Amino acid sequence: MTAPVPVSLLVNGDPVEAIVLPRLNLADFLRDNLKLTGTHVGCEHGVCGACTVRVNGEIVRSCLILAVQAQGSSVETIEGLSDSGEIADLQAAFRERNALQCGYCTPGMLITAQDLLKHTSAPDRGAIRDHLSGNYCRCTGYQAIVDAVEATARARAERST
Amino acid sequence: MTVTRAAVDPLSVLDRPNSYIGKTVPRPNLDRLLQGRGQYVSDLELPRMAHVVFLRSPYAHAKIVAINADIAKRMPGVISVVTGRELEAVITPWVGVLSHLKGLKSAPQYAIAIDRVCWQGEAVAAIVATNRAAAEDAMEKVAVDYEELEAVTDMRTALDPSTPVIHPSLGDNLAFERIHSAGDVDHAFSESDAVVEADFVFGRHTGVTLEPRAVVADWNAAEARLTIYQGTQAPHMVQNIAALHLGLKDAQVRVVCNDVGGSFGIKVHIYADEMATYALSKLLRRPVKFVADRIESFNTDIHARDHRCKGRVGVRQDGTITAFEIDDLTGIGPYSMYPRTSAIEANQVVNLVGGPYITQNYRARARVVFQNKNVMCQYRAVGHPIACSVTEGLVDLAAAKIGMDPVEIRRRNLIADNAYPCASPSGMKFEQLSHHASLAKLLQMMRYDALRTEQAALRKRNIHRGIGIASFIEVTNPSAAFYGVGGAKISSQDGVAVRMDAQGSVICQTSITEQGQGSESLTAQIVGSVLGVSMERVRVILGDTDNTPYGGGTWASRGAGIGGEAALQAAKILRSNIVDVAAAILQSNPAALDIVDNHVVNTSDGVPRIELNELARIVYFRPDTLPPGIQPELMATRHFVPRQYPFAFTNGVQASWLEVDTDTGFVKLLKHWVVEDCGTIINPQLVDEQIRGGVVQGLGAALFEKCIYDERGQLINANMADYLVPMSGEMPDIEVAHVVSPTLESELGAKGAGEAGTAGAAAAVANAVNDALRPFGATITEIPLTPQVILTALGRI
Ligand code: FES
Ligand code: FES
Numbered sequence: 005m006t007a008p009v010p011v012s013l014l015v016n017g018d019p020v021e022a023i024v025l026p027r028l029n030l031a032d033f034l035r036d037n038l039k040l041t042g043t044h045v046g047c048e049h050g051v052c053g054a055c056t057v058r059v060n061g062e063i064v065r066s067c068l069i070l071a072v073q074a075q076g077s078s079v080e081t082i083e084g085l086s087d088s089g090e091i092a093d094l095q096a097a098f099r100e101r102n103a104l105q106c107g108y109c110t111p112g113m114l115i116t117a118q119d120l121l122k123h124t125s126a127p128d129r130g131a132i133r134d135h136l137s138g139n140y141c142r143c144t145g146y147q148a149i150v151d152a153v154e155a156t157a158r159a160r161a162e163r164s165t
Numbered sequence: 166m167t168v169t170r171a172a173v174d175p176l177s178v179l180d181r182p183n184s185y186i187g188k189t190v191p192r193p194n195l196d197r198l199l200q201g202r203g204q205y206v207s208d209l210e211l212p213r214m215a216h217v218v219f220l221r222s223p224y225a226h227a228k229i230v231a232i233n234a235d236i237a238k239r240m241p242g243v244i245s246v247v248t249g250r251e252l253e254a255v256i257t258p259w260v261g262v263l264s265h266l267k268g269l270k271s272a273p274q275y276a277i278a279i280d281r282v283c284w285q286g287e288a289v290a291a292i293v294a295t296n297r298a299a300a301e302d303a304m305e306k307v308a309v310d311y312e313e314l315e316a317v318t319d320m321r322t323a324l325d326p327s328t329p330v331i332h333p334s335l336g337d338n339l340a341f342e343r344i345h346s347a348g349d350v351d352h353a354f355s356e357s358d359a360v361v362e363a364d365f366v367f368g369r370h371t372g373v374t375l376e377p378r379a380v381v382a383d384w385n386a387a388e389a390r391l392t393i394y395q396g397t398q399a400p401h402m403v404q405n406i407a408a409l410h411l412g413l414k415d416a417q418v419r420v421v422c423n424d425v426g427g428s429f430g431i432k433v434h435i436y437a438d439e440m441a442t443y444a445l446s447k448l449l450r451r452p453v454k455f456v457a458d459r460i461e462s463f464n465t466d467i468h469a470r471d472h473r474c475k476g477r478v479g480v481r482q483d484g485t486i487t488a489f490e491i492d493d494l495t496g497i498g499p500y501s502m503y504p505r506t507s508a509i510e511a512n513q514v515v516n517l518v519g520g521p522y523i524t525q526n527y528r529a530r531a532r533v534v535f536q537n538k539n540v541m542c543q544y545r546a547v548g549h550p551i552a553c554s555v556t557e558g559l560v561d562l563a564a565a566k567i568g569m570d571p572v573e574i575r576r577r578n579l580i581a582d583n584a585y586p587c588a589s590p591s592g593m594k595f596e597q598l599s600h601h602a603s604l605a606k607l608l609q610m611m612r613y614d615a616l617r618t619e620q621a622a623l624r625k626r627n628i629h630r631g632i633g634i635a636s637f638i639e640v641t642n643p644s645a646a647f648y649g650v651g652g653a654k655i656s657s658q659d660g661v662a663v664r665m666d667a668q669g670s671v672i673c674q675t676s677i678t679e680q681g682q683g684s685e686s687l688t689a690q691i692v693g694s695v696l697g698v699s700m701e702r703v704r705v706i707l708g709d710t711d712n713t714p715y716g717g718g719t720w721a722s723r724g725a726g727i728g729g730e731a732a733l734q735a736a737k738i739l740r741s742n743i744v745d746v747a748a749a750i751l752q753s754n755p756a757a758l759d760i761v762d763n764h765v766v767n768t769s770d771g772v773p774r775i776e777l778n779e780l781a782r783i784v785y786f787r788p789d790t791l792p793p794g795i796q797p798e799l800m801a802t803r804h805f806v807p808r809q810y811p812f813a814f815t816n817g818v819q820a821s822w823l824e825v826d827t828d829t830g831f832v833k834l835l836k837h838w839v840v841e842d843c844g845t846i847i848n849p850q851l852v853d854e855q856i857r858g859g860v861v862q863g864l865g866a867a868l869f870e871k872c873i874y875d876e877r878g879q880l881i882n883a884n885m886a887d888y889l890v891p892m893s894g895e896m897p898d899i900e901v902a903h904v905v906s907p908t909l910e911s912e913l914g915a916k917g918a919g920e921a922g923t924a925g926a927a928a929a930v931a932n933a934v935n936d937a938l939r940p941f942g943a944t945i946t947e948i949p950l951t952p953q954v955i956l957t958a959l960g961r962i
């Protein structure tokens with residue numbers, strides 16, 4: 005089946021209707037159809053994590069799922085997470101720590117890190133490194149990213165006590 | 166931080182009140198990237214923009230017999246299918262040579278291959294369509310008839326008479342050879358108590374920038390102008406080359422470079438497919454976008470290293486190193502890359518081997534040969550990891566041979582910190598290095614003696630940990646001696662223009678570029694400091710040949726040292742211009758005034774006299790109130806290039822602490838230390854992060870990264886799943902410290918820091934692995950140090 009099919013989903017809270025080819029992956033759909041260029045494409049085969057988005061609250065590699073598979077779901081991208089303020093503290097920690105250089109891996113890193121912080125309140129450095137180990141960064145050497153995530157975890161823990 | 170000399174005079178601009186120089190301040194404009202709102206070329210869309218994909222040769226070496234695109238041309242969305250022959254009408258071929266690398270030869274290379282392909286991945290046709298999917302669909306229907314030719318793949322046999330010559334017009338497969346001899350090497354070896362020899366093997370690896378190479382070329386036929394949006398490190402070089410080969414004037418070409426998703430030397434070259442994209446835009450009279458996919462990146466982004474280097478060192482029983490000798494062989498693919506050439510790395514290896522050490526006896530031969538593999542060229546820390554691994558590997562072997570501690574042998578041979586200026590045996594001029602201060606600091610950071618004790622205790626429990634040390638020198642701030650003397654139009658100077666706007670804010674246009682290193686930040690920090698203006702009021706414009714002074718861009722660690730000094734000098738002029746106007750307005754004397762914290766103040770008591778926005782208002786809107794004869798110039802431009810030293814050499818030392826699992830061959834990195842001397846530090850955090858990123862790239866080469874070819878020249882691991890790179894789980898924490906020896910060639914005193922991490926990391930790791938394996942009598946002089954290599958050395962497989 006190669007004819008276009010209709011899909012409807014929520015993207016960053018907004019309803020989206022589109023007619024897409026079944027072979028179109030979600031990353032290309034977000035980038036090309038919706039012009040949400042914050043979702044980056046590094047490898048197109050699920051290895052680098054640059055295209056990470058949230059689908060129904062779970063992180064996924066948007067290059068590995070098809071737009072039609074997102075039918076009926078809620079997709080959140082870096083633009084949505086930025087505008088809602090959900091990761092403002094994490095972004096500030098990245099800025100403070102220079103946890104990004106070229107910034108190409110950064111949206112995927114932030115979304116993956118936020119996923120860890122939602123599930124684990126006090127991850128140690130090893131756990132942070134593990135959780136991020138599917139996200140490729142060629143520029144930073146990772147240490148600054150680990151520092152920024154660790155600092156955010158600590159600050160959040162303090163705020164919640 | 167240790168400062169080696171009090172170079173900074175007390176009235177220097179570096180000491181101005183509220184200076185940002187030497188302070189960690191967050192990079193301006195990071196929010197854009199943090200919110201996913203950067204603008205990378207891969208994000209760019211223009212009206213009427215078409216997409217190009219390239220059909221690439223599946224063979225490493227083959228004749229193109231026929232191309233049939235009839236079906237493809239009729240497919241939906243297809244605008245054109247263009248072959249090399251058709252494109253030749255728009256763009257001329259090129260030859261990647263430089264005249265100062267005597268004897269370097271290469272063959273004409275075309276934007277799209279015409280009769281013959283010389284590596285797997287060379288483009289044979291361009292398919293242009295209204296969208297990328299349509300172009301890819303059509304590409305599958307282009308039929309090419311090839312006649313496969315024998316591929317030259319092994320550099321060791323590339324020069325054999327029985328090996329086919331890739332470019333018959335060149336006579337043989339030797340692209341370049343350099344022989345160098347200094348001192349009396351034979352005598353020195355004969356006087357040694359021991360001579361140690363080893364064969365060092367360096368795998369081919371590649372940059373794997375996370376954003377692939379991307380370009381949008383937009384020929385505007387009405388204006389007769391080509392705008393090239395490209396993630397490049399050298400916009401003016403791209404402008405010059407594109408114009409040259411398309412038959413345009415430089416002024417008809419504009420190169421714009423916004424955000425760049427990683428570069429590392431990958432994006433300092435101009436690739437055939439990029440040339441083809443410029444030409445296609447001109448041919449088809451519309452914007453054309455090319456974004457490499459990941460497989461194309463692996464097959465066509467320049468590869469790096471690929472050296473086999475025989476090394477020899479002589480040593481006396483007291484640890485004195487008597488001589489170094491190397492014979493280096495490197496394979497560069499079928500063409501010398503244009504316009505920087507693929508001979509620079511081997512040349513650099515000759516320049517750098519033995520560089521940190523006293524001995525003046527040094528003999529070297531480097532040969533660069535053609536192969537039917539992807540092109541090989543400059544990548545981060547050009548030649549440094551090779552030179553450092555060979556030198557430091559030999560020094561460790563010499564130490565082991567005479568039973569001396571690796572630190573002790575270095576202490577006895579590193580050039581003394583007070584011996585400068587001096588020259589290396591290859592003729593490199595050193596202004597001021599700090600090997601001993603750096604080594605001392607490193608040992609203290611890593612608690613060397615305690616670590617040795619720990620290592621010995623663990624060995625008894627069958628845990629095999631190793632310590633590896635690597636001293637290095639690093640070439641930064643390259644002058645015209647790098648490319649200009651060889652005839653390449655790659656600028657070694659950079660320029661900065663600063664101006665004050667009507668609200669007292671400052672705009673600087675600089676010819677250096679930003680790929681995440683922090684060029685914007687360092688420029689704003691310098692300009693803000695020198696002017697006395699807060700950083701928030703400084704905006705930096707870069708990456709646009711229409712809107713920045715002419716300059717080299719950002720490569721070979723030149724941004725801070727060259728572009729930074731230009732910014733400093735321009736800001737000084739603007740400051741004095743502002744103070745002159747202020748003196749006229751305030752009826753004071755320029756010498757009695759200064760600028761601090763956005764105000765013109767009295768030098769004597771610091772009392773603010775006029776805010777800069779008020780001064781700017783008067784200058785721009787009420788110039789009639791100024792005294793007659795005053796014409797304020799709230800703009801200044803300065804350029805800078807180092808003249809006295811062709812390169813600002815820096816130095817550093819790294820140490821690695823790791824554990825080898827002798828059953829599985831796996832290496833676990835435990836800790837890494839770096840001490841580096843890049844002169845004046847503008848932003849400590851940015852320098853440290855440059856170094857950490859560089860170290861991790863070096864660790865990748867040391868342990869994982871290798872482009873694997875089969876004997877027919879097929880790259881068999883051209884994807885991110887099979888080509889391994891460092892991920893966060895495998896990387897250690899990296900401690901960084903500094904010794905500071907500013908260069909006196911500039912007022913700023915900054916040298917580069919971008920290569921340092923990559924320069925020494927692999928050598929430190931290899932030495933640590935060998936240190937761990939010493940009880941087994943195994944020595945490895947090959948990277949990447951994969952489990953297979955380690956288990957083979959241990960005799961386990
Ligand atoms: S682009 Fe999806 S994981 Fe790399
Ligand atoms: S910041 Fe460049 S890839 Fe991570």
